[in-house]
Amino acid sequence: MDATRELIERFLAALESRDWTAFADVLDPEVVYEIPQSRERIRGRDRYVQFNREFPGDWHLRPTMILVEGGAGVARFEWRVGEAPPEEAFVFFGVRDGLLATVTDYWPEPYDPPRGREHLTERW
């Protein structure tokens, strides 16, 4: 479990510092990256590293929680691009043979609350 957490921490730190060698070092050569919301998939370490290298904008991420169980884990992080307000996002991981073999991102967007529950909710 400590090994899984360490992999996830190294993954996030390498992204934030654009250290593509360190980033590749935590990935299984056959890693599968998925974004279920857009139904996009990238197969393989080389392409996935390239995807992140090429990702546009002055983006930054700051982990807020890592939760690990055996060879599975999830990180919650704050995502910020340029001067835009930060958003929250998640990435789920699966480990195989000591490397990250699955990486699955979620990017929940802000929305206005549906009407009819104001008698129970407060806003912040």
Next chain:
Amino acid sequence: MDATRELIERFLAALESRDWTAFADVLDPEVVYEIPQSRERIRGRDRYVQFNREFPGDWHLRPTMILVEGGAGVARFEWRVGEAPPEEAFVFFGVRDGLLATVTDYWPEPYDPPRGREHLTERW
């Protein structure tokens, strides 16, 4: 950890079966429920049970993954309302004194992929 998993499983099963007594039984009286995307918060077990009782539509949920570490956990689940296609959602939990004291939902919505990465991605 098994205790946390069992609480989460009971929470999800009680929701799906509309068993509001069983649902209340896994909640701390001072539970705090949050939906960060809409910045809504509900304080207290009674109001949170009421919120779920009153939630409109013929909704169903099916857990696909539960990940637990100590007194923290997350469930991924498929969410279906009536005949609409199912969507994926998440709920993070925190346990205090053997009951769920924090419940935090995320509802990521489908979106179209940004252009410029088709050379790396496949769609499904």
